[in-house]
Amino acid sequence: MSGPSDYQPSNPALQWIERRLPIMGLVHSSFVVYPTPRNLNYWWTFGAILSFMLGMQILTGVILAMHYTPHADLAFKSVELLVRDVNYGWLLRNMHACGASMFFFAVYVHMLRGLYYGSYKEPREVLWILGVIIYLLMMATGFMGYVLPWGQMSFWGATVITNLFSAIPYVGESIVTLLWGGYSVGNPTLNRFFSLHYLLPFLIAGVVVLHVWALHVAGQNNPDGVEPKTEKDTVPFTPHATIKDGFGVACFLLLYAWFIFYMPNYLGDADNYIPANPGVTPPHIVPEWYYLPFYAILRSIPNKLAGVIGMFSAIIILCFLPWLDSARTRSSKYRPLAKQFFWIFVAVCILLGYLGAQPPEGIYVIAGRVLTVCYFAYFLIVLPLLSRIEKPRPVPNSISEAILAKSGKAVASIAVALVAAGALFLGSLQDARAEEGGTKPPGNSWSFAGPFGKYDRGALQRGLKVYKEVCSNCHGLSLIAFRNLGDPGGPGYSTAQVAAFASDYKIKDGPNDQGEMFERPGRAADYFPSPFPNEQAARAANGGAAPPDLSLITKARSYGRGFPMFLIDFFSQYQEQGPDYVAAVLQGFEDKVPEGVTIPEGSYYNKYFPGHAIKMPKPLSDGQVTFDDGSPTTVAQYAKDVTTFLMWTAEPHMEARKRLGFQVFIFLIIFAFLMYFTKKKVWADSH
Amino acid sequence: MTTASSADHPTRRDFLFVATGAAAAVGGAAALWPFISQMNPDASTIAAGAPIEVDLSPVAEGQDIKVFWRGKPIYISHRTKKQIDEARAVPVASLPDPQSDEARVKSGHDQWLVVIGICTHLGCIPIAHEGNYDGFFCPCHGSQYDSSGRIRQGPAPANLAVPPYTFVSDTKIQIG
Known part of the structure; x- marks a missing residue:
């Protein structure tokens, strides 16, 4: 992308094409012979990582x-069914959902790298601004994508974010109505968000082309911030940058795969496994982690319009960075003060992210305001001031000179700082699901925990019996078909057993040739019938509280792990908040209400239920369900078995996920090593 | 690249490059599989394609019914004596897709013709009791099938397909 190429293919057919469309010459000049600075470090591989992630998404x-x-009526179910029924549907969904987080993680590293090394400075201002545009488009795309599963967080996130526009004076309400296509967030909103969510990534791809074009006109910046002067300062893009980027992508894949196969819900919110309900707002509306710093700025400003302006300004201000920072030295490597302020700025962003996940009360509000001021002060006061008063260290004359004087310790310390910061950032979301007067559920040793976890077949079969004889009187299991009971990784029934089990149920079918509905025995393809025909009936029969469907209950319930447990969870793969909670609630009924707690009429005391007053009476008692395999008929056993069963209903492909994950990790580790040694060989002559 | 080796003297560098390239190729090919496999029918579609039972007792002689199995229309014809005789009178060798009528029905249930009602030309649905052969006529491109569902005239290359089915009783069949 840097002008006409003198590339001449040797094949006559290719020559024929090249004379008419010099596309191979374009690729050759942009990605093969293109001179790339010799001193680029691994932070520069994030450009390739981002291209890879965009393609993946x-x-x-x-x-x-x-x-x-x-x-609106089908979106939630269609997402759940594609995860369950489509071949590798669970994998594709995890790749896409975790991919969004990985994409943002990489873009933040990429942006901070640009900030640190002054990549926005003359002559790369347009390159930088195009990057900010890509980032804005990414935020819009990510937001609309999060709405599509149509869970509680999707719905209320959409409501809150679109309401930002209502702050605009005079026309705000009309704009919001326009965005919604109705008088509230509803089906038209979902439809247009789907359409735009499909469109925007291609716009991003288009702006990425401009971004790369601008990059190849100005040339890449580098850690020392001095322009390449001679041939000795650069190496050809292929194979040097290609193989190094490839190694970077391979390492990044390890992190990505960790989320896909072992922690798919770590970055998500349990509330989004509850279908959208326009009548109930979740207690804590928290955006995805990558928006949290801006969300904190929004909440810190006590005026609605000012808050919205503040939030958008926090992003738009990046466009003016090339002029706010007029220092002639590019790289912070040679700017002792700017370097320190850069790390303070990173800490401010991470802390803002942490605050964005906390409830807006008390000390959090004050801290949020202080940090908001710090955020803007960095751009509006610190950088302009530093460019005038700072005395930079002498910059090397050329890249080759810088390489001779190179030391690697700065990179290592940055890496450590960023990993720690990233982990804190990622985990901060977990804190948002604060306790509401509930006691923390005790941990259990689940057979399905950990990287090699499997369901206990006996527990699944006993749990199914408990569900059938007890829970199913009030709770549906609408996402589970009888055929699932015979699926690999499930309770392990044979086809004949499944058919016999299904035929015990009466399924409503029709209309028949006379136009009438009729009942017939269940078949393997039918789904578990729900105990009530509709939500109103369920509510009326249960003292005003509709018993929730249990298909996803172990993923739709969670509790705060607190600092530093959520960090440890990332490495220990603890994912069992939901099962721990469900098992605890089933065993948490106590006849004696502790002093100071009042339980309303028609409710029951439960130690672990948020607020302690639960409408469900104690469902299980010793000896209620008999087991053929001689397992103890105690409440503890019932609770454990039925929770295991409900974990399976929520995550029927868990065994396949962990098994494939192990294979993928073996491959990726070998591949990363191979890439590393290949990279070393390729670069052997260049260092 | 500054690889200074020849095919006669493979170096460690060559081996490394080949191994890395091979790993990338294998990994890429394996990663492609889920993206292709997801296009196949999903588990619910497969489950919905389970065998169905059809009660034949309401179908009078000379009548036919259309049922759906796996999204395909299945014609079930209660053939008349005349239709059966016509189908059996024609010399098999003279047909474009030679097949005897006996091979297309279940013996002992010769009056019942069960065929997938999809023209073997380009997938339109032929109309029953139309055309010159007392069978089916496809309005799209004029293919004509006889009372055994065999192609007699027109562009279709093959007879109407017979779905897998069995007689559960004299008046009930299971398709699939």
């Missing part, structure tokens, strides 16, 4: 769209 997204239904 588009590929998985296009495929998910083949199975997804953008309708």
Whole structure:
């Protein structure tokens, strides 16, 4: 992308094409012979990582769209069913959902790298501004994508974010109505968000082309911030940068795969496994982690319009960075003060992210205001001031001179700082699900925990019996078909057993040739019938509280782990908040209400239920369900078995996920090593 | 690249490059599989394609019904004596897709013709009791099938397919 190329293919057919469309010359000059500075460090591989992630998101997204239904009544179910029924549907969904987080993680590293090394300075201002535009488009895309599963957080996130525009004076309300296509967030909103979510990534891809074009006109910046002067300062893009980027991508894949296969819900919110309900707002509305710093700025400003302006300004201000920082030295490596302020700024962003996940009260509000001031002060006061008063260290004359004087310790310390910061940032979301007067559920040793976890077949079968004889009187299991009981990784029934089990149920079918509905015995393809015909009936029969469907209950319930447990959880793969909570609630009924707690009429005391007053009477008692395999018929055993069963209903492909994850990790580790040694060989002559 | 080796003297560097390239190729190919496999029918579609039972007792002689199995229309014809005789009178060798009528029905239930009602030309649905052969006529491109569902005239290359089915009793069949 840097002008006409003198590339001449040797093949006559290719020559024929090249004379008419010099596309191979374009690729050759941009990605093969293109001179890339010799001193680039691994922070520069994030450009390639981002290109890879964009491609990945588009590929998985296009495929998910083949199975997804953008309708308010069907969206939630279609997402759940594509995870359950489509071949590798669970994998594709995890790739896309975790991919969004990985994409943002990489873009933040990429942006901070630009900030640290002054990559926005003359002559790269347009390159930088194009990057900010890509970032804005990414935020819009990510937000609309999060709405599509149509869970509680999707719905209320959409409501809160679109309401930002209502702050605009005079026309705000009209704009919001326009965005919604109705008088509230509803089906038209979902439809247009789906359409735009499909469109925007291609716009991003288009701006990425401009971004790369601008990059190749100005040339890449480098850690020393001095322009390449001679041939000795650069190496050809291929194989040097290609193989180094490849190694960077391979390492990044390890992190990505960790989330896909072992921690798919770590970055998500349990509330989004509850279908959207326009009548109930979740107690804590928290955006995805990558928006949290801006969300904190929004909440810190006590005026609605000012808050919205503040939040958008926090992003738009990046466009003016090339002029706010007029220092002639590019790289912070040679700017002792700017370097320190850069790390303070990173800490401010991370702390803002942490605050964005906390409830807006008390000390959090004050801290939020202080940090908001710090955020803007960095751009509006610190950088302009530093460019005038700072005395930079002498910059090397050339890149080759810098390489001779190179030391690697700075990179290592940055890496450590960023990993710690990232982990804190990622985990801060967990804190948002604060306790509401409930006691923390005790931990259990689940057979399905950990990287090699498997379901205990006996527990699944006993749990199914407990569900059938007790829970199913009030709770549905609408996402589970009888055929699932015979699926690999499930309770392990044979086809004949499944057919016999299904035929015990009466399923409503029809209309028949006379136009009438009729009942027939269940078949393997039928789903578990729900105990009530509709939510109103369920509510009326249960003292005003509709018993929730249990298909996803172990993923739709969680509790705060607190600092530093959520950090440890990332490495220990603890993912069992939901099962721990469900098992605890089943055993948490106590006849004697502790002093100071009042339980309303028609409710029961439960030690672990948030607020302690639960409408469900104690469901299980010793000896209630008999087991053929001689397992103890105690409440503790029932609770454990039925929770295991409900974990399976929520995550039927868990065994396949962990098994494939192990294989993928073996491969990726070998591949990363191979890439590393190949990279070393390729670069052997260049250092 | 500054690889200074020849095919006669493979170096460690060559081996490394080949191994890395091979790993990338294998990994890429394996990663492609889920993206292709997801296009196949999903578990609910497969489950919904389970065998169905059809009660034949309401179908009078000379009548036919259309049922759906796996999204395909299945014609079930209660053939008349005349239709059966016509189908059996024609010399098999003279047909474009030679097949005897006996091979297309279940013996002992010769009056019942069960065929997938999809024209073997380009997938349109032929109309029953139309055309010159007392069978099916496809309105799209004029293919004509006889009372055994065999192609007699027009562009279709093959007879109407017979789905897998069995007689559960004299008046009930299971398709699939």
